[in-house]
Amino acid sequence: MKDEKLAIVTFLCNWCSYEGADKAGNARLNCPSNIRIIRVMCSGRIEPQFVIQAFIDGASGVLILGCHPGDCHYKKGNYKAIRRISLLKKMLRQFGIEQDRVRLDWVSASEGERFAKVANEMAETIEQLGPLPELKILN
Amino acid sequence: MPKPKVAFYWCASCGGCEEAIVDLNEDILKVVELVDIVFWPCAMDFKYDDVRKMKDNEITVAFINGAIRTDEQEEMANLLRKKAQIVVAFGSCSHLGGIPGLANFWDRETIFESSYGKGCPSVDNPDGIVPQTVSKVPEGELTLPAFHNTVKSLDQVIDVDYYIPGCAPPPYLTMKAIVAILSGELPEKGAILAPEKTLCDECSLNDSKPEKISIKEIKRISEVISDPEKCFLAEGVICMGPVTRSGCSEEGDGKCISANMPCRGCFGPPPEVKDVGGKMISALASIVGLEGEENMSEEDVEKLINQIVDPAGYFYRFSLPTSLLRRKRMSNPAKEDRYNG
Numbered sequence: 001m002k003d004e005k006l007a008i009v010t011f012l013c014n015w016c017s018y019e020g021a022d023k024a025g026n027a028r029l030n031c032p033s034n035i036r037i038i039r040v041m042c043s044g045r046i047e048p049q050f051v052i053q054a055f056i057d058g059a060s061g062v063l064i065l066g067c068h069p070g071d072c073h074y075k076k077g078n079y080k081a082i083r084r085i086s087l088l089k090k091m092l093r094q095f096g097i098e099q100d101r102v103r104l105d106w107v108s109a110s111e112g113e114r115f116a117k118v119a120n121e122m123a124e125t126i127e128q129l130g131p132l133p134e135l136k137i138l139n
Numbered sequence: 140m141p142k143p144k145v146a147f148y149w150c151a152s153c154g155g156c157e158e159a160i161v162d163l164n165e166d167i168l169k170v171v172e173l174v175d176i177v178f179w180p181c182a183m184d185f186k187y188d189d190v191r192k193m194k195d196n197e198i199t200v201a202f203i204n205g206a207i208r209t210d211e212q213e214e215m216a217n218l219l220r221k222k223a224q225i226v227v228a229f230g231s232c233s234h235l236g237g238i239p240g241l242a243n244f245w246d247r248e249t250i251f252e253s254s255y256g257k258g259c260p261s262v263d264n265p266d267g268i269v270p271q272t273v274s275k276v277p278e279g280e281l282t283l284p285a286f287h288n289t290v291k292s293l294d295q296v297i298d299v300d301y302y303i304p305g306c307a308p309p310p311y312l313t314m315k316a317i318v319a320i321l322s323g324e325l326p327e328k329g330a331i332l333a334p335e336k337t338l339c340d341e342c343s344l345n346d347s348k349p350e351k352i353s354i355k356e357i358k359r360i361s362e363v364i365s366d367p368e369k370c371f372l373a374e375g376v377i378c379m380g381p382v383t384r385s386g387c388s389e390e391g392d393g394k395c396i397s398a399n400m401p402c403r404g405c406f407g408p409p410p411e412v413k414d415v416g417g418k419m420i421s422a423l424a425s426i427v428g429l430e431g432e433e434n435m436s437e438e439d440v441e442k443l444i445n446q447i448v449d450p451a452g453y454f455y456r457f458s459l460p461t462s463l464l465r466r467k468r469m470s471n472p473a474k475e476d477r478y479n480g
Contacts, residue, residue: 049417070433079432083424084445091416092453093243096468133468137247138246138288 006126008087009054010035014087015073015110017065023112024119031057031116032123035063035109042066043104048088051102061101061126066116068106078106097131100125140433141200143199143321145170146178146190147221147229150212152291156230156451157181157204159307160295166314173321174199178219200320202303206232206239207291209392210272211284231306231315231405234331235294236460240290241452242461247288292461299422301332304384306405306457311389333386333428337409339403341385343392344370353429357446360401360454371401372426375451379404381422382415405457410475414463415455423447 012018018039024031036059040046043066051062064085066078085104093099103122107115149157159181162417163170167360177198178185207213218224229239242250251269252258272285279421293299316332317351319325326332339345348370358375365371371378378401380393386406393402404415414416428435428443449451453460 020293021326025362025373032420045254049414049463052414056463061142076432079435080425081479082437082440083427083432083444086418086440087420087424087447087450088417089366090444090447091420091454094467095448095464137291139463 006060006123006131007058007060008032008035008119008122009115010063011040011043011046011050011080011082012037012044012107013066013073014039014041016044016067016071016106017115019109020065020107020111020115021119022108023110025112027112029112029116031119034123034126035119042072042074042077042078043081044072044074046081048084048091051085051088054093055097055101055132058132060129060131061103061122062136063119063122064102064104064114065107066104068108080087080099087111098129101129102133125130140477142173142175143175144244146172146198146201146219146223147176147181148178148203148215148295149181149201150202150216152205152230152232152237153183155307156232159230159305159310159313162307162310163314164310166310170314170409172315174184176391181479184294187215187218187241190215190222193411194222196224197332199223200227202227202229202294205232206236207285207293207296208239208242210287213287213296214284216293216297225300225325226293227316228293228302229322230308231304231407231457233299234302234304235328235407236290236292237457240292240458240460241456244451245467246469247286249469250286286410287357289466290460295460300328301326302329304331304333304406305387309387309394310390312386323465331384331407332387333384333406335409338380338383338385338387338396339408340378341391341393342396344368349373351429352426353460354427355430356445357427365399367399375425376401377447378414379419379454379456380436382408382410382412382418382454390476403456404454407458407461415458416451416462419454420450427476 012021043064046064054062066081069078070076081104087098089102103120178190201219203216205319208214228234236238253270255262255264256267270283271390272283272327275279312333352373354375356375360376365374365376380402384405384406395402408415
């Protein structure tokens with residue numbers, strides 16, 4: 001399958017975005033088939049190590065969705081996510097990994113359509129970028 | 140009974156690890172009494188052939204420092220692996236890749252260009268000559284070891300039994316390791332012969348740390364007169380203590396910390412940390428701009444983050460080749476600025 005090469009690891013927060021994805025499913029909205037959903041308690045739980053590991057394991061993109069700022073179930077988890085992902089993206093650029101391969105965005109529990117929109121946009125971005133540049137350890 | 144044989148060798152390193160052996164001071168006399176040093180190119184006159192002539196496993200322990208970046212180093216590492224019963228990766232470079240490992244942000248071509256090409260203002264090289272593995276001269280053929288594209292840690296090239304971290308390793312850890320090996324009280328294979336806690340855990344500045352650290356501004360150590368009694372992170376200076384193994388000084392306090400410098404991470408990560416850079420981003424982003432985070436716009440965050448000029452270079456200063464990502468992916472077409480771009 002062509003999509004296999006362009007897997008997008010998608011972290012969804014338990015309280016908003018996972019519900020949002022569920023809504024999108026219930027409403028039978030078109031979503032890309034290459035997103036691989038992992039449910040976490042909060043976008044603030046996403047360690048940059050997870051994102052790096054996803055790339056090492058063959059993901060072409062990583063999408064992180066959480067509650068809108070101000071709506072975090074744990075009050076401030078998503079603010080931390082903003083700063084972490086922002087610094088991570090800057091660092092990944094130094095490794096030759098395009099910034100657009102990582103996206104942090106917000107989807108609330110009622111925003112099924114927004115989930116579908118963001119996921120489709122991300123899939124399109126990754127489609128354009130193609131697979132992650134190969135790690136070449138040459139002598 | 141013949142004395143156990145010990146070898147020391149250096150690969151891509153600065154010589155500081157050799158210095159660290161000499162820093163055993165009087166203790167080195169005890170070591171010399173107990174063992175025969177059969178190979179130590181930096182300090183004594185031995186030839187590679189002397190090692191080649193030895194029987195397999197004849198050397199009891201070989202301490203190898205430095206990263207692997209040339210064919211010669213790789214060949215010697217393999218040779219010593221064959222001849223030694225125990226191989227110890229000695230110092231940050233052989234343990235993690237070290238400072239030479241930062242070359243993994245480039246490749247051979249770009250390094251040669253900046254060292255021998257037009258990229259280097261102090262080199263006059265109109266013919267663009269770069270080192271060749273073989274060059275023909277009237278007298279015959281001259282050879283040089285090949286220069287690798289990617290710098291590797293020792294265990295990415297050969298099987299390593301133990302690690303002694305540090306840039307350079309503190310003498311007390313070296314002595315402890317030598318005593319353990321000679322007395323046969325060996326830890327589990329693959330052990331890092333240093334404590335497992337983080338530096339912050341043992342830091343004497345811990346008491347000065349406020350309950351909640353919130354940094355508004357990131358400062359470089361050269362821009363501040365830092366208070367020797369205060370936690371660096373609380374002052375806005377990036378200190379790698381949260382993601383670095385302790386043990387750099389016998390007294391428990393960090394060596395750099397007690398010299399009023401922030402930790403740079405030469406001891407590498409403690410066991411729980413999978414990737415130094417990833418973990419450091421977690422730690423740092425949690426305290427940068429913590430106060431008033433709910434009122435921060437995207438631009439504010441970007442401004443704050445942009446104060447960290449070179450995150451990858453700072454976080455992986457000693458460990459790029461052994462990080463999860465290992466090196467820069469060079470096939471990326473967007474490379475107008477190779478380092479920060």
